[in-house]
Amino acid sequence: MQLAVIANILIMLGLIYVLFRFQKKYMPFTRRVFIALGMGVAFGAGLQIVYGLDSPVISQSISWFDIVGRGYVSLLRMIVVPLVMVSVISSIIRLKDVGSLGRISGWVLGLLMITVSIAAIISILTSLGFGLSAEAITSGTREVARGEALLSRAVQIQSLTIPSMLVSLIPSNPFLDMTGARSTSIIGVVIFSAFIGVSALGLNRKKPEIFATIENSVNAIHALVMRMVTLVLRLTPFGILALMTKVVAGSNFADIMELFRFVAASYFALIAVFVVHLLMVAFAGGSPLTYLKKVLPVLTFAFTSRSSAGTMPLTIQTMTKRLGVSEAVANFSASFGTTIGQNGCAGIYPAMLAVMIAPTVGVDPTSLSFIGTLVITIAISSFGVAGVGGGATFAALIVLSALGLPVELAGLLISIEPLIDMGRTAVNVSGAIATGFVGARAMGEVNMDTFNENDSFELDMEAVS
Numbered sequence: 001m002q003l004a005v006i007a008n009i010l011i012m013l014g015l016i017y018v019l020f021r022f023q024k025k026y027m028p029f030t031r032r033v034f035i036a037l038g039m040g041v042a043f044g045a046g047l048q049i050v051y052g053l054d055s056p057v058i059s060q061s062i063s064w065f066d067i068v069g070r071g072y073v074s075l076l077r078m079i080v081v082p083l084v085m086v087s088v089i090s091s092i093i094r095l096k097d098v099g100s101l102g103r104i105s106g107w108v109l110g111l112l113m114i115t116v117s118i119a120a121i122i123s124i125l126t127s128l129g130f131g132l133s134a135e136a137i138t139s140g141t142r143e144v145a146r147g148e149a150l151l152s153r154a155v156q157i158q159s160l161t162i163p164s165m166l167v168s169l170i171p172s173n174p175f176l177d178m179t180g181a182r183s184t185s186i187i188g189v190v191i192f193s194a195f196i197g198v199s200a201l202g203l204n205r206k207k208p209e210i211f212a213t214i215e216n217s218v219n220a221i222h223a224l225v226m227r228m229v230t231l232v233l234r235l236t237p238f239g240i241l242a243l244m245t246k247v248v249a250g251s252n253f254a255d256i257m258e259l260f261r262f263v264a265a266s267y268f269a270l271i272a273v274f275v276v277h278l279l280m281v282a283f284a285g286g287s288p289l290t291y292l293k294k295v296l297p298v299l300t301f302a303f304t305s306r307s308s309a310g311t312m313p314l315t316i317q318t319m320t321k322r323l324g325v326s327e328a329v330a331n332f333s334a335s336f337g338t339t340i341g342q343n344g345c346a347g348i349y350p351a352m353l354a355v356m357i358a359p360t361v362g363v364d365p366t367s368l369s370f371i372g373t374l375v376i377t378i379a380i381s382s383f384g385v386a387g388v389g390g391g392a393t394f395a396a397l398i399v400l401s402a403l404g405l406p407v408e409l410a411g412l413l414i415s416i417e418p419l420i421d422m423g424r425t426a427v428n429v430s431g432a433i434a435t436g437f438v439g440a441r442a443m444g445e446v447n448m449d450t451f452n453e454n455d456s457f458e459l460d461m462e463a464v465s
Contacts, residue, residue, distance in 0.1 A: 008047065008061040012242070015039050016068070019237045029236075030297045036237035037304050040244025047249040058249050065242045072239025075232045076310035079225070081178050083312055084186060084335050085193045086225045090218055091331035092197025100328070101198065107439035108333050112341030113379050115280075115431050119273045119347030120378040124371055126272070127355035130265040134356045169383055186309070187339040187383060229313045240304045247418045259416050262352075266420045269348045270427045277434035284441040286323075286451060294322040294451075295433055302429040303422045308345075309338040311429050319436050324450030329440040337432025339383070342395075344424030344431075346382035350399035351375075357405045377402050 019039075022032050051057045095101055171177045171188030178189060200218075204211040278288040298318045302311040312334050319330035341347075354374050358365040365371075381398040400407045440446045 044248025069242030088193035123351035324447035333436030344427035
């Protein structure tokens with residue numbers, strides 16, 4: 001191992017120790033996340049300035065940093081399935097009424113479909129306004145390799161019609177889905193968990209003594225899983241430090257500047273969709289400024305972690321403890337929001353790619369028939385998009401394949417993928433929270449006194465468990 005690599009590892013260990021000392025001194029969690037973000041950006045930029053972009057020193061150093069960064073992401077993936085299962089089952093059992101389940105599901109799913117459709121329309125208009133086109137992007141070795149990988153993956157999707165795709169969401173083997181074997185495994189787990197919850201409600205009417213045992217067991221498991229979630233989330237500053245170092249040190253700023261128009265268009269669309277979320281809150285009778293203050297910490301976490309599912313416990317905490325949303329609605333909105341109707345990954349990204357790629361095969365992206373077909377396809381295909389890294393790619397493959405567009409051209413954006421994925425994840429979480437608040441308001445399930453409280457900016461990690 002080179003001396004320079006050892007030096008970089010020692011610097012990383014030193015930064016981790018600094019964050020650990022902050023934790024031991026009980027520095028608020030949100031502040032530690034921001035500090036870790038700044039450290040990662042500064043360290044990554046320093047590595048690139050000293051060694052250069054393609055230096056083997058950087059690649060070897062990053063492979064060691066990945067023990068922390070990718071290890072953290074793996075832990076997030078580890079808790080997703082048990083977290084989704086226990087949240088959905090617990091929410092249904094607490095309802096004690098199947099009719100309430102139908103109302104909540106209807107509002108949450110309906111609003112998610114509406115918001116992802118609006119996100120797609122905003123993305124289409126933004127793409128046309130910025131004049132985005134895949135023809136203007138130069139493809140290098142990395143882009144070509146990425147395109148070939150996407151093409152081989154799309155072969156498995158092209159034979160899948162929309163009706164068959166919807167049927168495939170039903171888990172024929174729920175235990176297989178618990179392993180994450182399919183791209184739609186998370187929605188399969190949600191459906192299976194909902195069946196368990198509804199079955200338990202049936203026992204409540206016929207055999208209440210058995211239901212009481214089930215309820216106590218679910219509550220105990222729920223407490224255990226949420227404690228496990230808390231332990232993982234406490235590692236967030238360390239994970240973000242390593243992940244941001246990798247992103248900045250490995251980013252080709254020349255490529256980013258070449259694709260600056262796409263980056264700018266992406267964030268313009270993301271901000272516009274977030275404004276729509278604020279308008280939804282205002283329409284439902286909440287103050288957008290109060291809402292913004294209370295959701296900003298969890299959106300920052302989502303931005304840096306790039307995991308909608310990993311953010312789920314904080315999403316639920318924000319809705320219940322800060323916005324006054326009932327636990328049932330919060331759990332459903334957070335659970336469905338990680339798999340269905342993701343505004344950033346399933347709405348903005350596929351629409352923007354489709355508009356960019358359409359002219360390469362002679363399709364007019366401004367025609368109403370193309371736009372209408374695209375929006376409907378995005379709304380339907382948004383079911384089952386995984387909430388941990390890669391969901392946007394899966395959504396794009398489905399949409400592009402359904403429209404007969406060349407999927408390999410999506411590989412042209414590989415160099416800026418991490419940069420825009422952070423913003424997409426934050427908007428995904430924002431959509432789930434806004435949906436939960438608006439749906440809960442419509443059903444009278446919001447405590448506005450809690451919403452209007454002037455509470456702390458900081459996230460409370462202990463309150464998660």
